[in-house]
Amino acid sequence: MRADAQRNYDRLLEEAKQAFIVHGTEVPLEDIARHAGVGVGTLYRHFPDRYALMNAVFEQEVEQITEEALRLLNAEDPTQALASWLRAVALHSAMYRGLSAAIMEASDQRMPACKTRLRDAGGSLLWRAQQAGEVKPDLAIADLLKLTSALVVAAEKNQEDRGLFGRLMALVIDGIRTRPDADGTPHGPGPATSAEHGTAQAAAKSAGAR
Amino acid sequence: MRADAQRNYDRLLEEAKQAFIVHGTEVPLEDIARHAGVGVGTLYRHFPDRYALMNAVFEQEVEQITEEALRLLNAEDPTQALASWLRAVALHSAMYRGLSAAIMEASDQRMPACKTRLRDAGGSLLWRAQQAGEVKPDLAIADLLKLTSALVVAAEKNQEDRGLFGRLMALVIDGIRTRPDADGTPHGPGPATSAEHGTAQAAAKSAGAR
DNA sequence: AACTATACGGAGACAACCTCCGGTTCTACA
DNA sequence: TGTAGAACCGGAGGTTGTCTCCGTATAGTT
Numbered sequence: 005m006r007a008d009a010q011r012n013y014d015r016l017l018e019e020a021k022q023a024f025i026v027h028g029t030e031v032p033l034e035d036i037a038r039h040a041g042v043g044v045g046t047l048y049r050h051f052p053d054r055y056a057l058m059n060a061v062f063e064q065e066v067e068q069i070t071e072e073a074l075r076l077l078n079a080e081d082p083t084q085a086l087a088s089w090l091r092a093v094a095l096h097s098a099m100y101r102g103l104s105a106a107i108m109e110a111s112d113q114r115m116p117a118c119k120t121r122l123r124d125a126g127g128s129l130l131w132r133a134q135q136a137g138e139v140k141p142d143l144a145i146a147d148l149l150k151l152t153s154a155l156v157v158a159a160e161k162n163q164e165d166r167g168l169f170g171r172l173m174a175l176v177i178d179g180i181r182t183r184p185d186a187d188g189t190p191h192g193p194g195p196a197t198s199a200e201h202g203t204a205q206a207a208a209k210s211a212g213a214r
Numbered sequence: 215m216r217a218d219a220q221r222n223y224d225r226l227l228e229e230a231k232q233a234f235i236v237h238g239t240e241v242p243l244e245d246i247a248r249h250a251g252v253g254v255g256t257l258y259r260h261f262p263d264r265y266a267l268m269n270a271v272f273e274q275e276v277e278q279i280t281e282e283a284l285r286l287l288n289a290e291d292p293t294q295a296l297a298s299w300l301r302a303v304a305l306h307s308a309m310y311r312g313l314s315a316a317i318m319e320a321s322d323q324r325m326p327a328c329k330t331r332l333r334d335a336g337g338s339l340l341w342r343a344q345q346a347g348e349v350k351p352d353l354a355i356a357d358l359l360k361l362t363s364a365l366v367v368a369a370e371k372n373q374e375d376r377g378l379f380g381r382l383m384a385l386v387i388d389g390i391r392t393r394p395d396a397d398g399t400p401h402g403p404g405p406a407t408s409a410e411h412g413t414a415q416a417a418a419k420s421a422g423a424r
Numbered sequence: 425a426a427c428t429a430t431a432c433g434g435a436g437a438c439a440a441c442c443t444c445c446g447g448t449t450c451t452a453c454a
Numbered sequence: 455t456g457t458a459g460a461a462c463c464g465g466a467g468g469t470t471g472t473c474t475c476c477g478t479a480t481a482g483t484t
Contacts, residue, residue, distance in 0.1 A: 006430060006481060032471060043433030048473065105315075108371040143385075150372065151382055154364035161318040162360065172361055175353075179389025216450060216461060242440060253464030258442065 013050050015040040020051075021061045029058055029102035055114050058106055063117040065096040066125070073125040082133035087177045089129050090148065093122065094156050094169060104156035122149055139180050151176060223260050225250040230261075231271045239268055239312035265324050268316055273327040275306040276335070283335040292343035297387045299339050300358065303332065304366050304379060314366035332359055349390050361386060 005013075019040040023031045033054065037047040051057040072092050079085035097104045097118075107118045126145045133139040155176070159169035215223075229250040233241045243264060247257040261267040282302050289295035307314045307328075317328045336355045343349040365386070369379035 008481070009431060012432085033473090034471075037433095044473080045433050045475085046431075049431075053473090108368055147378065147381055147385075150368050150378070151365075151385070154368040154382075155361075157367065158318055158360050158364040168357065168360070171357055172364075175357075175361070175386060175389040177389070178391075178393065179385040179387070181388075183388060184394075218450065219462060222463085243442090244440075247464095254442080255444085255464050256462080259462080263442090 009050075012040070012042050012046055016042065016047055016050055016057075017060055020057050021064075024058070024061060024100040024103070029054070029100050029106060033057075055106060055110050058100070058103055059115040059117050061100065062097075062103060062115070063121075065099070066117045066121050069093055069096055069122065070125040073129055076129060077132065082129070082136045083138045083177070083181065086126075086129045086133045086139065087173070089126060090152050090177075091173060093126070093149070094152055094159075094173070097153065097156050098160065098169075101160055104153040104160065107153050108150065108157065119149075137182060140182055143180055148180070219260075222250070222252050222256055226252065226257055226260055226267075227270055230267050231274075234268070234271060234310040234313070239264070239310050239316060243267075265316060265320050268310070268313055269325040269327050271310065272307075272313060272325070273331075275309070276327045276331050279303055279306055279332065280335040283339055286339060287342065292339070292346045293348045293387070293391065296336075296339045296343045296349065297383070299336060300362050300387075301383060303336070303359070304362055304369075304383070307363065307366050308370065308379075311370055314363040314370070317363050318360065318367065329359075347392060350392055353390055358390070 016036065020036050023036050023039065027035075033047055034044050036057075037044045040047070051060065069089075069092060073089055076085040076089050079088070097107065103118075107115060110118070112119045123145050126149060130139065130143065130145045130148065134141050134143070152173075155169055155172050158172065159165075162168050226246065230246050233246050233249065237245075243257055244254050246267075247254045250257070257267075261270065279299075279302060283299055286295040286299050289298070307317065313328075317325060320328070322329045333355050336359060340349065340353065340355045340358065344351050344353070362383075365379055365382050368382065369375075372378050
């Protein structure tokens with residue numbers, strides 16, 4: 005890559021990041037080019053479309069999110085760890101208004117950083133929670149991430165309601181847990197066998213209402 | 215309203231409905247106008263923007279959804295009834311690709327049919343499930359509808375994955391249920407019955423939930 | 425220094441949105 | 455039935471944003 009090309013690439017990336025943060029990911033690409041001091045042609049050569057640009061910008065966030073996943077693998081409560089990680093993912097995506105919507109829109113190959121790589125990072129966290137018997141075994145990380153993106157989008161459109169994301173995510177986290185109670189439908193292998201991990205909460209109670 | 219104006223209004227509405235179903239709600243408004251045999255000016259006079267058009271189209275669906283809610287109020291299982299209703303809402307919104315995204319985007323006054331009216335219809339179903347102690351008492355119908363829209367959007371972007379919506383919604387339904395487990399907070403009035411509509415406690419509760 | 429592959433830049437084609445206003449049509453009233 | 459004028463129509467055109475194309479400029483090589 006020629007030196008001037010590299011220089012322009014870097015400037016565009018940095019400028020795009022700032023523009024996305026300030027104006028959202030739907031900011032006119034011409035603005036980004038202008039602020040970077042290059043023509044639109046240059047921008048489009050380096051980044052064929054808006055998705056490529058978003059993917060490149062988000063790639064840096066993915067770095068951090070992946071580290072966070074590794075860190076959380078050592079946390080005590082596997083489900084809490086998973087929940088924390090999902091919230092982190094949300095936080096990072098929410099930095100760039102509109103990004104989550106784009107993630108939902110784009111195909112897997114189109115934004116690999118936002119989709120494939122994120123899945124790799126989260127898979128082990130989900131797996132651990134499932135092994136502990138705390139989370140439904142028939143649950144895919146891809147679904148969970150799609151759900152998270154959906155929640156971020158919903159929250160973005162309701163900026164006046166600050167607590168929205170938190171409330172919805174809490175609902176979801178409750179929903180992914182294995183249910184100790186019976187309502188006829190036998191899903192999952194019941195409340196774990198063995199596993200010294202804190203399955204105590206699952207073992208306790210029952211009987212409640214209903 | 216002048217007769218020709220009424221005629222054009224009706225034609226536009228019908229044409230918009232068809233176009234939305236076939237091409238999604240992001241179809242160019244000029245196409246709708248052309249197919250309806252009028253100029254764009256006429257379209258914009260009757261419907262100031264795309265939202266107005268979508269709202270008008272969806273108003274008819276809301277009619278049916280409301281009836282469905284009333285019907286389900288007599289169903290045996292209150293939670294199942296609520297779940298069924300939410301799925302019905304999803305089904306109706308999904309008829310018009312892009313509508314759910316618009317619903318999330320638009321303010322309450324902008325698409326009253328899709329927001330306010332839907333809330334009225336679903337409120338009682340949620341309330342019943344909460345009274346039965348089956349659903350978390352601190353849950354607002356508005357949140358639940360936002361979540362449903364978010365799920366529909368996610369499903370629309372993943373049309374190849376037919377089961378996605380069903381899986382995610384199942385998760386959510388599990389998440390809104392009261393958890394019999396103990397963490398000290400004794401929530402929910404048990405299997406309780408009693409309580410007529412419109413009591414003071416009901417008013418207080420619904421006020422708090424909104 | 426000359427050469428060439430590589431990269432630059434921005435004009436312009438295209439697509440949608442929405443407004444504006446001269447011209448047309450309906451209808452109330454005589 | 456004729457007519458005045460309020461209500462309505464239509465589409466040209468201003469605006470904004472995307473993306474492509476190609477003549478020009480330049481970095482890197484010999």
